[in-house]
Every structure is written in structure tokens, then in C-alpha cells.
Amino acid sequence: MTARPANAHQARLLRLLRDGGPNSRAQLGDEIDLSRSKLAVEIDRLLETGLVVADGLAASRGGRRSHNIRLAPGLRLLGVDIGATSVDVAVTNAELEILGHLNQPMDVREGPVAVFEQVLDMAAKLRASGVAEGFDGAGIGVPGPVRFPEGVPVAPPIMPGWDGFPVREALSQELGCPVMVDNDVNLMAMGEQHAGVARSVKDFLCVKIGTGIGCGIVVGGEVYRGTTGSAGDIGHIQAEPDGRPCACGNHGCLEAYFGGAALARDAEAAARDGRSAELAARLEEVGSLAATDVAAAASAGDATALDLIRDGGTRTGQVIAGLVSFFNPGLVVIGGGVTGLGHTLLAAIRTQVYRQSLPLATGNLPIVLGELGPAAGVTGAARLISDHLFSPA
Numbered sequence: 001m002t003a004r005p006a007n008a009h010q011a012r013l014l015r016l017l018r019d020g021g022p023n024s025r026a027q028l029g030d031e032i033d034l035s036r037s038k039l040a041v042e043i044d045r046l047l048e049t050g051l052v053v054a055d056g057l058a059a060s061r062g063g064r065r066s067h068n069i070r071l072a073p074g075l076r077l078l079g080v081d082i083g084a085t086s087v088d089v090a091v092t093n094a095e096l097e098i099l100g101h102l103n104q105p106m107d108v109r110e111g112p113v114a115v116f117e118q119v120l121d122m123a124a125k126l127r128a129s130g131v132a133e134g135f136d137g138a139g140i141g142v143p144g145p146v147r148f149p150e151g152v153p154v155a156p157p158i159m160p161g162w163d164g165f166p167v168r169e170a171l172s173q174e175l176g177c178p179v180m181v182d183n184d185v186n187l188m189a190m191g192e193q194h195a196g197v198a199r200s201v202k203d204f205l206c207v208k209i210g211t212g213i214g215c216g217i218v219v220g221g222e223v224y225r226g227t228t229g230s231a232g233d234i235g236h237i238q239a240e241p242d243g244r245p246c247a248c249g250n251h252g253c254l255e256a257y258f259g260g261a262a263l264a265r266d267a268e269a270a271a272r273d274g275r276s277a278e279l280a281a282r283l284e285e286v287g288s289l290a291a292t293d294v295a296a297a298a299s300a301g302d303a304t305a306l307d308l309i310r311d312g313g314t315r316t317g318q319v320i321a322g323l324v325s326f327f328n329p330g331l332v333v334i335g336g337g338v339t340g341l342g343h344t345l346l347a348a349i350r351t352q353v354y355r356q357s358l359p360l361a362t363g364n365l366p367i368v369l370g371e372l373g374p375a376a377g378v379t380g381a382a383r384l385i386s387d388h389l390f391s392p393a
Helices: 008-020 025-031 036-049 112-128 167-175 184-195 260-272 277-286 291-299 303-327 337-341 343-356 375-389
Strands: 052-057 067-071 077-082 086-092 098-105 137-142 179-183 204-209 213-219 332-335 367-369
Touching: 008 025, 008 036, 008 052, 008 067, 008 375, 025 036, 025 067, 036 052, 036 067, 077 112, 077 184, 077 375, 086 112, 086 375, 098 112, 098 375, 112 167, 137 167, 137 184, 137 375, 167 179, 179 184, 179 375, 184 204, 184 213, 184 332, 184 375, 204 303, 204 337, 213 303, 260 277, 260 291, 260 303, 260 337, 277 291, 277 303, 291 303, 291 337, 303 343, 332 343, 337 343, 343 367
Parallel strands: 077 137, 137 179, 204 332, 332 367
Antiparallel strands: 052 067, 077 086, 086 098, 204 213
């Protein structure tokens, strides 16, 4: 893809077609503040670029029927969602429909070179499957702070070897297309906004509880990244004064008490201390524990596992309650791998937020699990790059 919209009107038309699918000239005119003649000029210019194509006759609204317009069906976007322990890679069309999706285990601590070899191999497998001959753009999510304009991770606590690595530049050279990079939880928020539980909400928080904990902040329909790109790093808000040491170098951070890594550590301690026969049996069987083992033990009625989940949910709820009081969102979405803990976790978070925040902020505040699961991150990644491609050059 070499063409880009020439002005803000064309960019607006492209995004309307991405988010709403094929539409008639008349219906597009209802959505955008242009005269009929000016709208016709801009659509004709987009047709000349090949970014959009005619797509049959639209339904009659009285008088002469117009043609539907849609984004070029051959456009292909690559969405990559790198987590701490796994990676998702997907191909979408320009309307962000997922055409192919792969997931593989991966350790982000192996460093960017090893991780991107795996990402490129997965992208090649998707191309070989026939869903894409090449990519018009790629969006990448990483589990740490990102200096957004440059696409560079900055001192990510759980990503040794990634500090300052030129992700955007390196992958753009390898893939031969434009690349945009962001924090993974921002992409989860964008995915849920595009096709998930936040479709109709302009101001919301999306909390990802995986190996660590982060928060995507959406204000007026746009992700808020802060001055340098580190907004939403709530895993390093202090939950306990002078508490446990955290990977970031501070003490008492929320991530030191909850998230996949902390939960696994506390579960193993409970198993070894004899506080949970269920967890002890699982530890003896596999040699280590993960959040999935805690979820399974809780489902079996293990009291210690349930207490670990409730305690983590309460601490997370305390932090979210502060955010709710400060931001007054219309929705809080909880996502990430640890949401496999299910409604025990959600109930603990809800209880703490509703108890701690003022009634004016929580009186009509849904706190819900995300709808898309692993698809949220790759959908958000595709949306990230489409936002870039559908902006004036």
C-alpha cells in the first residue's frame, strides 16, 4: 500500500468505512460535514488511489440509486500482540476482520531478536496459508512502556534486553511495510472498542491482568498515552507502603502482589507450606504453578486458592477505585490471561470499587470482563496501524 488519504476528509471517510463496513455515498454524506459535490470529489479521488472500490448498488432512498463504497478488499494488516509468555499474530482485512490467527508460547525475556524471529516465522506461516500475499502495515503490542512516536520500549520491567530497542524500525525493514508500536494494554482497549464490549463507550478503562497489570485509558474515543507514552502503568502504583520488592525496583507495587507472576509465586508458597492440598498435588505433578492452576484449584473448591484470588482482586480493586474517583469512566473492562480466574476475581474487584469510590462515580458503572479474549490485542494492533495509514500523509 503506497497511497494515503490526501486530507482530513478522505481520512474520515476511510475510518467510517473501516468501522461501519461498506456504505452508500448518501449514507456517508449523512456522517460527514461536506456538500454533495465536495463529497463526490473526495470519494472519486479515493477510488482513483485504489484505497476504496465500488461495491454494487445501494438500497434505494428514493430517486436514483447510488453505489456502495467499501475499502479495497485486498488490503491486509498484520496484528502482533506480544505478551510475557505468549505471542498472538493475526492477519486482518482493512475492516479489521480477522482472516487468520496464530498463538504460540514465547518468553519475552529471551530478548527482541529471538522474539521477532518467532513473530516473523508466524507471519510467514499466515502468508503461506493464503490469507495474505504481503502486508500493507503492521501493528505491534509489547508488555511494557513504549515511547510512542518512535516505537521504542523504555525500561520495561519484565522485558530485559528490550530497553531502547528500535522495534518499529527493525520490523518495518523486515516486513517491508509501515509499522506502529504501542503498549499491549492500549491495543486491548482499542480492540474492545472496535469489536468488543466497549463499542458504544467513549470514556472507559481497560485493565489487563496478565503476568503484570496495566491499564488502557480511552478518553473521548481516543487512547490517552500521556506526554511520553507511559500513562496507565497502574501495576506500579503502590498498593502496600514499604511492601514487597517489585521488578521495577520499588517496593509495594500492585504487581508485586497480584498478576500472573505474583499469583504463581504465592500459590507455590501455599503449596509448600501445607496450606493447600490441591495446589500441593498440582505442584508435585508439574513442578511449578501458574494462574491456570489456581483457577482450577478454586473451581474444585480449594479455600486457599479462592483466598488468593479474592485478595488479589481486592488489591486490584483498591487501585481501580482510585482511578474511578479520578477519571469517572463510563465502563471498566477487565481482560488478560488472569481473567481465567473468572467471576471470583471480578466480584472481588467490583466489591472494592463500589465500596471505595463515591456513589456518583459508581452509580451506573459497569465493571465487566472483556468479550474478545486473545483477539482483542491483535484487533487493536490492526486498528493502530490502520489509524496511521488512514491519516493524511
